[in-house]
Amino acid sequence: DAGVTQSPTHLIKTRGQQVTLRCSPKSGHDTVSWYQQALGQGPQFIFQYYEEEERQRGNFPDRFSGHQFPNYSSELNVNALLLGDSALYLCASSALQGNGYNSPLHFGNGTRLTVT
Amino acid sequence: LAKTTQPISMDSYEGQEVNITCSHNNIATNDYITWYQQFPSQGPRFIIQGYKTKVTNEVASLFIPADRKSSTLSLPRVSLSDTAVYYCLVVPKGTNAGKSTFGDGTTLTVKP
Numbered sequence: 001d002a003g004v005t006q007s008p009t010h011l012i013k014t015r016g017q018q019v020t021l022r023c024s025p026k027s028g029h030d031t032v033s034w035y036q037q038a039l040g041q042g043p044q045f046i047f048q049y050y051e052e053e054e055r056q057r058g059n060f061p062d063r064f065s066g067h068q069f070p071n072y073s074s075e076l077n078v079n080a081l082l083l084g085d086s087a088l089y090l091c092a093s094s095a096l097q098g099n100g101y102n103s104p105l106h107f108g109n110g111t112r113l114t115v116t
Numbered sequence: 117l118a119k120t121t122q123p124i125s126m127d128s129y130e131g132q133e134v135n136i137t138c139s140h141n142n143i144a145t146n147d148y149i150t151w152y153q154q155f156p157s158q159g160p161r162f163i164i165q166g167y168k169t170k171v172t173n174e175v176a177s178l179f180i181p182a183d184r185k186s187s188t189l190s191l192p193r194v195s196l197s198d199t200a201v202y203y204c205l206v207v208p209k210g211t212n213a214g215k216s217t218f219g220d221g222t223t224l225t226v227k228p
Contacts, residue, residue: 042203101207110157
């Protein structure tokens with residue numbers, strides 16, 4: 001049973017370019033959340049997708065957008081890249097349980113984005 | 117959403133028990149507490165979660181006092197491979213769960 005998979009593992013982009021990161025959730029999970037983790041800091045919540053809609057959003061600009069597909073996989077798009085966007089981008093999946101709580105987050109190993 | 121406070125770092129030796137305490141003074145009635153472990157260049161990994169009193173699994177125990185304003189992750193007999201960053205999260209019910217704040221975690225260093 002595959003866990004959360006992310007692609008690519010590493011990416012180098014130039015300032016001003018656009019990037020798309022991909023995530024496949026753990027089997028049985030329907031909710032995908034994206035996080036940005038700068039070096040030496042904890043993951044920061046970007047947004048969460050459920051039923052192909054953005055349900056929650058953290059304090060990130062509109063340059064960060066996403067999509068969830070019918071098979072629950074997801075993409076994170078970042079436009080007009082800045083040097084400060086260099087970070088590890090983590091995808092996590094979970095499932096909304098019958099008691100109203102989400103199952104614990106299962107994380108992928110992330111995409112290391114470097115903006116030069 | 118409840119904010120958490122943890123020590124920045126802790127040191128221990130192999131074979132010792134390690135206790136990491138997290139403060140979450142404004143935890144809400146329906147919030148539960150979750151702990152994650154993260155190694156360099158990997159995503160965080162779920163360790164344990166609980167709502168009150170004590171929860172134990174094969175790798176850790178979680179102690180939550182009656183007022184639930186703090187929680188303590190207990191790692192029995194740590195080894196060098198337990199060197200990692202540990203995060204405490206307060207997770208609300210429903211669709212707000214994803215907004216839980218990780219904070220900067222506690223860096224545990226286990227020495228031989």
